[in-house]
Amino acid sequence: MQKIGFIFDLDGVIVDTAKYHYLAWKKLANELGFEFTKEQNEMFKGVSRKRCLEILLDIGNITASQEQFDTWMVDKNVDYLAYIENMDESEVLPDVPRVLSYLKDNNIPIALGSASKNARPILEKVKLLSFFDSIVDGNNVTKAKPDPEVFLIAAENLGVQPSKCIVFEDAVAGIQAANSARMISIGIGDEKVLSEAQFNFNDFTEIDDDFLVKLLS
Numbered sequence: 001m002q003k004i005g006f007i008f009d010l011d012g013v014i015v016d017t018a019k020y021h022y023l024a025w026k027k028l029a030n031e032l033g034f035e036f037t038k039e040q041n042e043m044f045k046g047v048s049r050k051r052c053l054e055i056l057l058d059i060g061n062i063t064a065s066q067e068q069f070d071t072w073m074v075d076k077n078v079d080y081l082a083y084i085e086n087m088d089e090s091e092v093l094p095d096v097p098r099v100l101s102y103l104k105d106n107n108i109p110i111a112l113g114s115a116s117k118n119a120r121p122i123l124e125k126v127k128l129l130s131f132f133d134s135i136v137d138g139n140n141v142t143k144a145k146p147d148p149e150v151f152l153i154a155a156e157n158l159g160v161q162p163s164k165c166i167v168f169e170d171a172v173a174g175i176q177a178a179n180s181a182r183m184i185s186i187g188i189g190d191e192k193v194l195s196e197a198q199f200n201f202n203d204f205t206e207i208d209d210d211f212l213v214k215l216l217s
């Protein structure tokens with residue numbers, strides 16, 4: 001049997017950080033004189049920080065010089081880091097530790113495949129860093145999701161064929177990236193939004209051992 005690997009997205013799969021990203025983007029939008037809604041924030045899931053700022057400025061109809069753009073990228077991240085400063089294990093999404101422990105107990109390699117450049121400190125804060133054999137994040141990629149680069153690097157780091165990798169994702173762009181990498185895509189969240197995923201669950205409480213055994217066989 002060929003080796004199987006699991007790849008987890010971070011934001012919205014392991015921790016609910018979307019709310020903090022939203023607060024930081026909203027603060028910047030408000031400072032620039034326009035509103036930014038929770039509905040608009042949906043477009044930011046799985047999307048790189050740079051691309052998020054481009055979309056935000058489009059929403060506000062704002063043209064920025066390169067210098068302003070770079071300053072706002074930094075400002076947003078400073079605010080985001082302040083929001084997550086006190087984050088701890090209590091913010092890990094339900095049953096994520098159970099699934100990670102199950103995989104670890106069965107010696108299954110686990111990677112992180114995230115667009116975030118803050119992935120490592122977040123995993124440290126929520127005390128899950130030790131579960132991961134490889135961490136591939138926004139610092140390691142040149143192409144953002146839906147490009148499959150992040151997941152292909154993760155598969156290579158784990159020494160697992162892409163077709164033997166299973167990806168958990170909450171973002172449409174992430175599901176598309178997993179599908180382009182020819183991996184098994186599992187959507188975490190609204191089935192209607194993540195309709196391109198091969199399997200879908202609202203959250204990890206719906207993923208039982210039988211399903212994991214099925215994936216491993």
Ligand code: BG6
Pocket residue numbers: 010011012021044045046047048049052077114115116117118119138171
């Ligand atoms: C993704 C989030 O995981 O990371 C996006 O879903 C975010 O909303 C992106 O923009 C980049 O994150 P960071 O932490 O590098 O700004």
Ligand code: MG
Pocket residue numbers: 009010011012013045046169170171174
């Ligand atoms: Mg995500």
